[in-house]
Amino acid sequence: MPPGCDCAQVVLGKIYPNQCRIYGKACTPRNPVGPCMVSDEGACRIWWAGGVRVAVDA
Numbered sequence: 001m002p003p004g005c006d007c008a009q010v011v012l013g014k015i016y017p018n019q020c021r022i023y024g025k026a027c028t029p030r031n032p033v034g035p036c037m038v039s040d041e042g043a044c045r046i047w048w049a050g051g052v053r054v055a056v057d058a
């Protein structure tokens, strides 16, 4: 995974996408850092599309 990307934990269900420290900041669908934000089927992308645009502290 790229540095700062928690996609592995997201895929395993250990954290929610918006618990990634760079969700919606460095990582957005227009500028994806990790695979979960690239694919339409990625969890982070789906949450973003669903309207969750703010990261929370894990």
Ligand code: SF4
Binding pocket: 004, 005, 006, 007, 008, 010, 017, 020, 021, 022, 023, 024, 027, 028, 032, 033, 034, 035, 036, 037, 038, 044
């Ligand atoms: S928001 Fe981006 S950097 Fe964070 S886990 Fe998802 S794909 Fe990886």
